[in-house]
Amino acid sequence: MNYLLTSLFAVLLSCFPLIAQEDYFLSPQSKAYLYHTVRKSPILEQNIGRYIVYQGEEITLPNGEINYDSTEQKIINQPDLLMIYAHDISRSPKGLLAELANKMAIWELNKLLQSNRNNSLIKDGNATDYEKFEQLFLSKLPPQAKKEKRDEIVIVKRIEKFTNPTLTFKDKVAILDGFGSWTEIEKKQVIVAYNNAVNTFVSNRAQQIFTQLGGKADYFRNVLTAAGDGSTTSGLFEEREKDERGRWNKGLPKAVGLFPYEPYIGFKPDAKKKxxxxLSNGSTIHNFEIAKEGKETNIHLDVWGYNSEKQTTVVIKREGKYYPLFGSSNTRFLSPDSAYGGGTTYYSLIHKLEQDIADLEDKISGRRGYDSRIKDLEGRKDDTNLEIEKKEKELNEIRYSTITTNHEKYKTDSKRKKRKKRQDEVVSAYNLLKDIEKKIRQLKLEKEQVLYKKSLLEKKVQEMYNAIGRKWVEYKEKDxxxxxxxxxxxxxxxxxxVFPPSKVEKEDKEYFDIRLLAMPMSHLSNNYDEVMLHINVTDATPLYTSNVQLQLNDLxxxxxxxxKQDQLFTASDSIAVVEFxxxxxxxxxxxxxxxxxGGVGVKKNNRVVINYNPSELSNYPGDTQDERLAAKESSRFKDLRTTEVIIHIDRSIEMQVNSFTDPVxxxxxxxxxxxxxxxxxxxxSGNQMLSTYRAYTTLKALKSELNVLAGKYLPRKxxxxxIDRLNKAIDKSKITVGATSVKYKTFGK
Structure with a gap:
């Protein structure tokens, strides 16, 4: 952990004990799992790890790495060893909070299903939660999968096997195939019911944990999805790691077995009996809403199963715009850059199909293609027909030729040899014509087969382009x-x-799709690789991740x-200040x-912004002084008299000070x-100039207060x-007002 933050925690624990007071919303087991999950996930460790502090002695493996399994057990036995700073975690990206909440929810569901399989629900205290899951499953099952037992409806015993997450998709289909009298539709309904139960249970629990971790969202969608043929996802594999004595321990569960594949009824291309x-889909698609009321739409994508040789592909589509994201060859990270990952890509498969289509087209219309060969044969056929007509005419002339004797005409066979020769030539020509026509029919049949094959490939290419898009939204990248x-x-x-705030009217709903694409084993294969994806979508106020967000009213x-106040920061801002x-x-x-x-402000999407067309009032409304004073203190006016301080840290550091007045x-x-x-x-206007002075005063106070806090929290060097960097930046700054700006130093003259 960073030295500065470690020092800060020591200071805070001694000076501000209330900040270290965590919300005890998790069981000791859940706290231990949260610690393990964050520490073993690079993306969570980098963004959230500093707010989860283990204060006990760390146990290491022989190679010097932390033994998380043993540390987990220590936290379970002594929960107070783990401090969770929920206030500061809440400023983390919402998607990462949702990812952590989702992993914990999946872990809890796995523990629940294990308790059921071990017949220890009551002993483990999981009976109530399992009943909730069972009811979710039961509610969507077809009648054939339910039975009455002791005046209540229960799941058929063999269908209960579905709750074993180590089963592959094909294992589940095999269980269902044991019900010989069931239709394929009824079998599909069972899989859909189980998928719904898993997704609903995990989503509900993830949202609870997300909220407990400090996350805020009016719109929260959490989806688990998987694409591929469902043959090799064998559920909850366990990581293995050796403890300090060289013994193997179980690590985090890889709960890919709980990611639902979407079933459909179809025919296996390579099956002997049609x-x-x-079957399971090679792609999945989910629909979501765009956030309203000036909020951003925050989408977090977390790939679970991926193949280092085949590039994971996720496509976001909104109103005809495509935003494809591609997986890395050695991590679960996605990127808009298709060259980021390497390996077999979706587009490389499309290009191979297009090459096959071009080859088939060459077979049809190329120099020695079917069209050319058929045309040549049609020409030979016409020539042969002409030759036959000619020979038959000659034969008729021979056949009906006559000789004259004593002025009388007699028919004669004197040209029999010549006639025989012509007859043989006609028969030979007819045989040749027959062979030509046979070849033409054969070539046309082969051409039709090639055309059909070409049409199938063209259809497949079109479907692939429809999935990934032909024209992607352009972007620029930095760091x-x-x-x-x-x-x-x-x-x-x-x-x-992140989609920016929508410009569509509040009443109108907008939607977008997220599609997960599994890679075929080859460009011609109907068998797919497997990939699992966690999708989380929330609404978000712009700049919600800012380290400091002070909304100072009526200062x-x-x-x-x-x-009017001596300090802008409170003790709860201390960690954020040190991060700054x-x-x-x-x-x-x-x-x-x-x-x-900003001059006169206006409320827009729960935030005060500049009113570019203000109608200023001569006084607060009311007939008496008391009425005018009440109006002044009402939210209509008081909320506008706001000064905000925002410190946002990402790839750069941005400090904002914005001051507004009411319209009087x-x-x-x-x-x-x-x-x-x-x-x-x-x-x-007077309000514009007044708010400019107030922005200056606030900036000056920030400078002074941060100088003091830097000396308090940091070593002298x-x-x-x-202090030097901050002061120089503030001294060089300008305060914008209207269409102009004023240098900070001008106010000190």
Whole structure:
């Protein structure tokens, strides 16, 4: 763990004990599993790991690595050894919170199913939760899969075997095939019912854990999905790792067996007996809503099963726009860059199919293709028909020729030899014609077969293009951050794909699809590789991951710009402040100071923004002083008198200070001649100038307070670097107001 943060925790634990007070919402076993999961997942460790602090002695393996299994047991026995800073975790990317919550929910479901298989539900305290899962399963089952027992409806015993997550998709189909009287539709309904039970249970529990971890979302969708032929997913494989004595322990479960394959009724292409049966789809598609009310749509994708030789492919589609994402050859990470992964790609399969189509087209219309050969034979056929007509005419002339004797005409066979020769020639020509026509029929039949094969390949290519798109939305990339031309973004480090706030009217709903594509074993194969994907979609307020988000209301007296409070930060902001200091020590991160005197504000999507067409009032509404005072303190006006401080750390550091007023006219005029001149020259209102001064005062207070906190939290050397960099940036900053800006230093003159 970073030295600075370690030091911070020591300070906080001694100075601010309330911050270290965690929410005890997890059982000791769940806390231990959360610790293990975060530590073993690079993406979670990088983004959340610092907020989960194990304070006990770490047990290591012979190779020096941490023995997570033994550490888990220690946490179970002594839960207080693990501190979970839920307040700070809540600022993490929502998708990562959802990923952690999803993994914990799957783990809990696995434990639940294990208890049922071991007949220990009551002993393990899982009876109530299993009953919930069973009811979800039961509610979607066809009548044939249920029976009455002791005045209640229960699942048929053999169908209960479905709750074993180590079963492959084909194992489940084999169980169903044992019901000889069932139709394929009824068998499919059982698989769909189980899939629904798993997804609903995991989604509900994941949302609970997500909320307990501090996540906030009005729209929360959590989906597990799998694509492929379902032959090799054998469920909950266990990691193995040796303990400090060299013994093998079980690690985290790889719960791929709980990812549902989507069934359909079809025919196996290579089956000897053509009969309908339950098969699994080589691709899946799920539909989601676009967030409203000025919120972003936050999509998190977490690949579970992947093949290093075949590139995992996920496609997001919205209103005809395609955003494909491709898997790496050695990690579960996705990227818009198709060259990122390597191995067999979806497009390489398309190109092979297109090459096969081109080869078939050459067989048809090429130089020695079917069309050319048939045309040649048709020509020979015409020539042969002409030859036959000619020979038959000659034969008739010979056959009916006469000789004259004593002025009388007699028929004669005097040209018998000649006639015999012509007859043989006619027969030979007819035989040749027959052979030509046979060859033409054969070539046309072969051509039809090639055309049919070509049409199947063209259909397959079209389906593949429909899935992945022919034209993708363009993007620019910097340091793993992808910005699309329509302002959509993808962050490779967090695997978060974000649609910006929708411009569509609030009442109208917008949708988008996420498609998971399994790779065929080859471009001509109907057998697919297998891939599992966790999808989470939430709504999100823009900049919700900002380390510092201060919404300071009514900080100033009427027409004044001096702060009424001594401190802007509270103890709960301490970790975020030190993270800000950490980032300032990284000279590779640019520091941008943005300050705005917004003038009259307006509420939009639960946030105050600049009102570009304000209608200023001469006074607060009301006939009496009390009524006007009540109006002033009402949310209509008070909410607009806001100053916000935002510190956002990503690939760069951004500090924002924005100040707004309510729409009541201000008589404020600056004493500074330069600023008064700026006000008059740019026709700025009193409210605009007042909010500019307030932004300056807030920025000045931030500078002073952060200087003090840097000296408090950091060693002298690091504190000096942080203070110097921060002060220089603030001193060089400008405060924007209207169409102009004012230098920070101008206010100090």
């Amino acid at each position: 009969k309908p049966e339950i 793993g951050y992808y910005l699309y031309e329509d302002s959509t973004t993808f962050n490779m480090l967090t695997q978060e794909f 100033f007296e009427v027409d004044q710009y001096e702060l 200091f950490e980032s300032l020590l990284d000279n590779k991160k640019d520091l941008n100071i943005i300050a705005r005197g 006219q201000s008589n404020f005029k600056p004493e500074n001649e330069d600023l008064l001149s700026t006000m008059n020259r740019n026709n700025l 690091e504190a000096t670097k942080v």
